[in-house]
Amino acid sequence: MSQQSSASAPLSPAPPQRDPRRWWILAVLCSSLFVIVLDNTILNVAIPSITEQLDASTAEIQWTINAYTLVLSGLLITAGGLSDRLGRKRALLLGLLVFGVGSATGAFAGSPEVLIGARALMGVGAAFLMPGTLAVLVRTFDNEERPKAIGIWAAVSSVGMALGPVLGGFLLDHFWWGVTFLINVPVAVVGLIAMGALLRESKDPVNARPDLVGALLCTVSVVALVWAVISVPGQGWLDPETLGAGLLGLAGATVFVRWELRAPDPMLDMTMFKNPRFRGAVFGGILSAFGMAGSLFLLTQDLQFLRGYAPLEAGAQLTPMAVGVLISSVLISPRVVKTLGIGKGVALGVTCSATGLLTVALAPDDGYLVLAAGLLLLGGGAGISGPLVANALMSSIPPERASTGSGVNNTLQELGSGLGVGVLGAVLVASFSQHLPDGLGGAAAQSFPAAVSAAGDDSGLLGQVRDSFADSLTNSQLIGAAAVLLGGWLAGALLLRADRAERARAAAQEADAAAPDQADATADDRPV
Numbered sequence: 001m002s003q004q005s006s007a008s009a010p011l012s013p014a015p016p017q018r019d020p021r022r023w024w025i026l027a028v029l030c031s032s033l034f035v036i037v038l039d040n041t042i043l044n045v046a047i048p049s050i051t052e053q054l055d056a057s058t059a060e061i062q063w064t065i066n067a068y069t070l071v072l073s074g075l076l077i078t079a080g081g082l083s084d085r086l087g088r089k090r091a092l093l094l095g096l097l098v099f100g101v102g103s104a105t106g107a108f109a110g111s112p113e114v115l116i117g118a119r120a121l122m123g124v125g126a127a128f129l130m131p132g133t134l135a136v137l138v139r140t141f142d143n144e145e146r147p148k149a150i151g152i153w154a155a156v157s158s159v160g161m162a163l164g165p166v167l168g169g170f171l172l173d174h175f176w177w178g179v180t181f182l183i184n185v186p187v188a189v190v191g192l193i194a195m196g197a198l199l200r201e202s203k204d205p206v207n208a209r210p211d212l213v214g215a216l217l218c219t220v221s222v223v224a225l226v227w228a229v230i231s232v233p234g235q236g237w238l239d240p241e242t243l244g245a246g247l248l249g250l251a252g253a254t255v256f257v258r259w260e261l262r263a264p265d266p267m268l269d270m271t272m273f274k275n276p277r278f279r280g281a282v283f284g285g286i287l288s289a290f291g292m293a294g295s296l297f298l299l300t301q302d303l304q305f306l307r308g309y310a311p312l313e314a315g316a317q318l319t320p321m322a323v324g325v326l327i328s329s330v331l332i333s334p335r336v337v338k339t340l341g342i343g344k345g346v347a348l349g350v351t352c353s354a355t356g357l358l359t360v361a362l363a364p365d366d367g368y369l370v371l372a373a374g375l376l377l378l379g380g381g382a383g384i385s386g387p388l389v390a391n392a393l394m395s396s397i398p399p400e401r402a403s404t405g406s407g408v409n410n411t412l413q414e415l416g417s418g419l420g421v422g423v424l425g426a427v428l429v430a431s432f433s434q435h436l437p438d439g440l441g442g443a444a445a446q447s448f449p450a451a452v453s454a455a456g457d458d459s460g461l462l463g464q465v466r467d468s469f470a471d472s473l474t475n476s477q478l479i480g481a482a483a484v485l486l487g488g489w490l491a492g493a494l495l496l497r498a499d500r501a502e503r504a505r506a507a508a509q510e511a512d513a514a515a516p517d518q519a520d521a522t523a524d525d526r527p528v
Contacts, residue, residue, distance in 0.1 A: 080407025287487025324379025343496025350488020
């Protein structure tokens, strides 16, 4: 009897086998991501040496920095779409190869023009690498291990950004400026070999043709918008160049959306934005990037101008933030998502970050312990909310569009970061100009060093300038903390609503599936 029952019972499907190489794959992906984010900050320390040895002008130095940012931001969505269609492994290998060639070229550049071209080439490689690392990660790890893997991925990104100035300063103390580029080459070579051996190819099974018109419209739109955003701190919101680039970007984005809605094989599936989980994750990423980038921009000025740290020392003072991100991303964030869920977890994380920013803003000049505690809270909160937002985003889109979705998220975060620096920087300048003592001239309000130069040797005026800048900096930092808190809470509410709607939909489906069984049971119980 029991043998017949067991033989006739349907076999439960075997759980999917986990890839035994998955943690090695994560290590390779994270090492590639590390050099990308490191390159965003390590160059800032090398600027004086590059200026002197290559005889570069201020405009050429700005182009050296902006070439990477513009190309990376402009190609992220396009590169993500091509990765989904042509193959993610192929795209990652191409990105590493291009990034490595660009790094080697930049290391031995003999002129500013060659260096600018090398930075642009590195931006192309990074655009294929950045969305691809997250897309491959989410397809390698199952639902149980994915939060931990994304936490490690996010921690590597944040730690790389924080360690850039420190590592750059150490290298410049022992070698020439080109070594800040050259360290990327061995990572690229090892990554090419490891990815070739470990990764399996994956791509969109539809085999749709590349949307070349959409790719062109997207690239032009994003480049114009990013150009407008990075022009704000130096030229202001109403400068003709800033306004022209911004209007071009908005017009291009409008045409791009209309084209994607009608295109037979769109590069970007606009229906993704109908998903409330996707909207909440994107919104949270933008506003968190806005507050974090803007506040860190203000914090570096606080450390250097008011607390008197050199650039390398100022970078080292940010170490508690990196420690907070590392600990919370790897150890705390995966537990928070299991206990509270994504929506409440994001709200908890941004509350910690906002509290940290508030502590940093109110820390006394001679109280580094208070400052360190604020930075630890800031990093800890970001380490909780960042992986949760990334997990929510990637779980809300079809697996075959993973690279495209990651590219959208990275692009909008780049815009959010630029807007944070532009808006909070503009608030700082406006507040500083209002509080400055009379008679220093209009140029003095543009920066703290300009105001100090205008004050000359007058100790009374110098004291007033310092107090005015400190008050303006605090007010701007408080606005940044408010942006992080309110934006994160709103994103958490959207994600919480999406979680509830998903649970209600799952419960309704279970009830519908159980209804026929209950009807059959009732029929069997009727008397014959």
